[in-house]
Amino acid sequence: MNMEEFFYMGGYGVYVWSSYAIWLAVMIINVVQPAIKARGTIKRLARALNQGATPR
């Protein structure tokens, strides 16, 4: 099987590859977003603590 055939997918390339592209994007978003949020939360709690206030 050559690369061209692989991407052509028997004529269904548009449907197959857009499905996989959307899937990949969602998978990446769902890992990156919680990671950013986790970092932000720790920073925010640390800042609140340094100011001596009860963190909110």
Place this chain on the structure above:
Amino acid sequence: MWTFIHKMGSPPYFYRFAGRLIPWLGWICAGLLLAGLYGGLVLAPPDYQQGDSYRIIFIHVPSAWMSLFVYVVMAASGAIGLIWRIKVAEAVAAASAPVGAWFTFLALVTGSLWGKPMWGTYWVWDARLTSELILLFLYLGVIGLYSAIEDRRTASRATAVLSLVGLVNIPIIHYSVQWWNTLHQGATITKFGAPSIHLSMLVPLLIMAMGFKLYYFMVLLMRSRTEVLERERGSAWVRELVETG
């Protein structure tokens, strides 16, 4: 086993344990997904009826399975939080909703992209598609309700009740292809007797399904850790953790 469950109910223990587990889950999950993609996109032969378009199955079916599985986990941990007031269970329920909504979105979108070449339409109001769309709205309702209530513990109780009520939709989705005449094809794997799918397609599908499950657990732990931290922000262990960085 029981002592382990008891320990996991303690927020600081859960936070540390989850933190150590996440990288392992990530690597195993990445390995499974790569293997599944190779098996599904390269090794598996084209379908005799659907040609290469069927290859969407390797992400569509695991997404759809996960959309149901995550909902059950969310409702069950919500119920545990409701009955025993376990904070970690409440955090797990809250962390499940966005992931479940994304899986439902994927099941709908990939199904739509599979429906166009096979059925000639992106969307049809048949029982399977409609009940899955209702599932998406249930998830969005849970997310909305949770963020509308300021106090996290009250929010958890309210969303737990909502998700338990919505649980009725899960068997409806599963059996919709039997109960009604749907355009959506019937069950291939989860039926009694031998699955009507060749091994060369079944194996990558199951590998992908395993990968999806581990992915969910990984994201779930990431989200619940942050959730636990927020809920416990006044406590000594969080203060210590935040100070040491």
